[in-house]
Amino acid sequence: NGPKGCGLEALAEALARPRSRGLAAAAARAAAALTKALLAFHDSVSPGDRHGPIEGHPESADRVSASVARLRGNREVWRALRKLPPRRATDSELQLCHDESHITGLQRLAQLSGEDGKGRFVPASGPVCMGGPCCEVREGTGNSDTYVTSGSIEAARLSVGGLLNMVDNVMGGGSSSSHCGLALCRPPGHHASRNRSSGFCLFNNVAVAASYALDRYPEVSRVMIFDWDVHHGQGTQHIFEHSSDVLVINAHRHDGHSFYPATGGSSEVGLGPGRGYNINVALPQGYGGAALWSVCANVVVPAARSFKPDLIVVSAGFDAARGDPLGGCAVPPQAFGALTAELRALAWEVAGGRLLMALEGGYHLEVLPDCVEEVARALVQDFDIEGGADPFAEPPAWLEGSLCLGAIRRACEAHHALALKLPLPASKAERRQKTAVGVVAAPPQEQGKSNGAAQMSSCAAVSPDDSTTAKLDEVQAVATPAVSPLPSCPSSSLEGGDSSSQPPPKEDAGPAQSGSDGPSGGKHRSRRKKAHHTNGSTVAAAVAPNGDDEPGPELADQGAAADVPHPPPQVFAGHASLELSPSELVVRLSPVQRPKDILVSSEELWIWPGDEVGSEEPQKWRFQGVCADPSGTLRCVEFRRRKREITVRLSLGPILGGAVGLVPISA
Numbered sequence: 001n002g003p004k005g006c007g008l009e010a011l012a013e014a015l016a017r018p019r020s021r022g023l024a025a026a027a028a029r030a031a032a033a034l035t036k037a038l039l040a041f042h043d044s045v046s047p048g049d050r051h052g053p054i055e056g057h058p059e060s061a062d063r064v065s066a067s068v069a070r071l072r073g074n075r076e077v078w079r080a081l082r083k084l085p086p087r088r089a090t091d092s093e094l095q096l097c098h099d100e101s102h103i104t105g106l107q108r109l110a111q112l113s114g115e116d117g118k119g120r121f122v123p124a125s126g127p128v129c130m131g132g133p134c135c136e137v138r139e140g141t142g143n144s145d146t147y148v149t150s151g152s153i154e155a156a157r158l159s160v161g162g163l164l165n166m167v168d169n170v171m172g173g174g175s176s177s178s179h180c181g182l183a184l185c186r187p188p189g190h191h192a193s194r195n196r197s198s199g200f201c202l203f204n205n206v207a208v209a210a211s212y213a214l215d216r217y218p219e220v221s222r223v224m225i226f227d228w229d230v231h232h233g234q235g236t237q238h239i240f241e242h243s244s245d246v247l248v249i250n251a252h253r254h255d256g257h258s259f260y261p262a263t264g265g266s267s268e269v270g271l272g273p274g275r276g277y278n279i280n281v282a283l284p285q286g287y288g289g290a291a292l293w294s295v296c297a298n299v300v301v302p303a304a305r306s307f308k309p310d311l312i313v314v315s316a317g318f319d320a321a322r323g324d325p326l327g328g329c330a331v332p333p334q335a336f337g338a339l340t341a342e343l344r345a346l347a348w349e350v351a352g353g354r355l356l357m358a359l360e361g362g363y364h365l366e367v368l369p370d371c372v373e374e375v376a377r378a379l380v381q382d383f384d385i386e387g388g389a390d391p392f393a394e395p396p397a398w399l400e401g402s403l404c405l406g407a408i409r410r411a412c413e414a415h416h417a418l419a420l421k422l423p424l425p426a427s428k429a430e431r432r433q434k435t436a437v438g439v440v441a442a443p444p445q446e447q448g449k450s451n452g453a454a455q456m457s458s459c460a461a462v463s464p465d466d467s468t469t470a471k472l473d474e475v476q477a478v479a480t481p482a483v484s485p486l487p488s489c490p491s492s493s494l495e496g497g498d499s500s501s502q503p504p505p506k507e508d509a510g511p512a513q514s515g516s517d518g519p520s521g522g523k524h525r526s527r528r529k530k531a532h533h534t535n536g537s538t539v540a541a542a543v544a545p546n547g548d549d550e551p552g553p554e555l556a557d558q559g560a561a562a563d564v565p566h567p568p569p570q571v572f573a574g575h576a577s578l579e580l581s582p583s584e585l586v587v588r589l590s591p592v593q594r595p596k597d598i599l600v601s602s603e604e605l606w607i608w609p610g611d612e613v614g615s616e617e618p619q620k621w622r623f624q625g626v627c628a629d630p631s632g633t634l635r636c637v638e639f640r641r642r643k644r645e646i647t648v649r650l651s652l653g654p655i656l657g658g659a660v661g662l663v664p665i666s667a
Contacts, residue, residue, distance in 0.1 A: 037376070038180070098203060124141070145200065167213050171217050204235050227360070230253045232261055236250075251299075252280075282410070288400050289332055312346070333367065591643075597618070600628060627655075
């Protein structure tokens with residue numbers, strides 16, 4: 001009944017509203033169709049969700065901001081990424097992988113930091129919170145490396161939540177049809193276990209995401225986690241080591257005791273129902289892109305095809321990149337992009353294309369953005385699902401470095417008879433035989449080129465008195481690859497000398513040293529003296545040179561013949577005993593020769609005899625009734641030359657009950 005034009009205007013406005021909403025929805029659908037991958041990150045804008053800063057600490061907010069700035073600068077990649085909104089992980093979601101007392105303890109540390117404005121450090125060993133009605137909170141001391149500020153826990157919740165949001169989207173719970181994505185998680189997570197935060201990590205982003213997918217989506221019954229960070233993801237391993245639903249594959253630098261976290265030997269294969277679902281490829285210092293490609297081709301691909309995961313999650317640390325202050329390795333940024341492209345092909349083959357990448361390490365603020373850009377470009381590039389070669393079948397010609405086939409073979413040997421039945425790459429003897437019967441060997445200089453310019457001999461710098469040297473100490477000195485003669489081993493605390501081990505399952509063995517022969521200012525600076533037998537012959541340190549040979553024969557004197565035939569392994573015919581004390585296991589073996597290599601895990605002990613030149617096989621024992629502490633240390637190895645007796649001291653782990661002893665493992 002109003003003015004004549006009033007009704008028409010109202011009608012026009014009413015018609016326009018749904019149309020505009022429809023156009024907006026159509027525009028959103030069109031934009032989603034153009035995006036090819038997901039991106040999750042969180043820029044801290046207030047102290048309430050800001051992690052840090054701590055002066056001089058390598059884990060800073062600049063890592064994410066520099067990476068996002070690089071992606072924004074690449075307009076083609078940035079437009080192809082769908083940015084997910086922030087999401088906060090709840091207590092119930094965090095408790096899928098973390099104890100409630102651990103979450104409470106971290107929150108209390110954040111509150112203390114907010115009260116006085118000072119950062120707090122979590123303990124270098126043991127839990128943050130002792131539990132109980134008083135919720136006693138422990139703070140770290142001078143050797144701690146993982147900090148908490150007032151906004152750290154909120155930032156950690158957003159870090160986990162961004163990855164959970166990505167799981168929802170790739171599983172069809174969101175509005176995106178993308179199958180892959182990149183989460184710039186900060187703080188990182190793969191060193192965090194159920195009740196401990198370490199290695200700059202508070203909550204384990206990847207572990208919570210895997211557990212969340214298994215818990216929420218019935219179509220997900222198996223998840224594969226591949227961790228290519230230079231540091232072993234011991235937190236992820238410990239969370240899932242009893243599970244057969246999550247396959248954890250780690251490819252990392254392992255120098256024994258001298259490189260954080262001193263875990264991740266090839267014999268750490270999982271426990272109980274999870275035995276066979278934890279794979280560790282322990283690589284030498286200075287490995288390059290060719291080594292990671294070789295790990296994927298020889299381990300990741302056959303393991304994934306056997307396991308058949310419904311979701312693949314990658315702990316994408318970039319501290320193995322050339323120039324990183326904590327890594328000491330030589331992987332070029334473009335190698336991470338090449339690996340990602342092949343992992344996409346593998347994900348389409350076994351997991352319906354579902355592939356998530358989560359940032360872990362990477363502390364060079366110029367190199368890290370290069371790596372992130374390469375991975376993002378590989379995620380958004382056009383991909384032929386039907387065609388193309390098998391994943392990792394054709395390595396790029398520009399890849400450099402050793403293939404590290406010795407380290408890879410050790411990992412495959414540990415799993416050859418377990419659930420995944422990994423195929424064995426050719427041994428060094430088999431490769432040598434193949435060359436002898438039909439392959440024309442290239443000149444020495446050409447062989448060096450084909451094997452890669454980054455081959456090296458590395459020796460673990462033993463720090464015998466501190467098995468939990470903080471990861472933060474590594475920033476004090478950058479280890480650079482160098483070709484050097486086979487190094488000698490440290491002097492012994494007894495008359496016969498000692499052996500150190502690379503790459504051991506948990507720690508490097510070495511006696512305490514004193515004076516000028518001991519560690520001097522950090523884990524990269526230990527010096528070594530030559531040890532001698534009674535005849536004065538030099539004994540090489542127990543390391544696998546170039547990462548391309550099995551331990552044992554290559555640890556003999558360099559003058560030894562290279563083509564000595566390998567005799568079959570011999571059964572140990574001497575005396576073996578296992579003794580218990582309140583804090584350690586003591587293994588005594590006699591009579592034995594001074595060993596060249598020793599590998600120890602929570603369940604097994606492997607020793608390569610010293611005088612069996614050319615022996616490829618170690619003598620092996622399994623602990624009965626007790627385990628070594630998987631987070632502890634190989635405390636000491638003593639060799640008494642006159643008695644021909646070796647004593648190995650280990651941190652005591654769980655006591656299983658029943659008879660305690662050593663059970664020989666038949667060859």
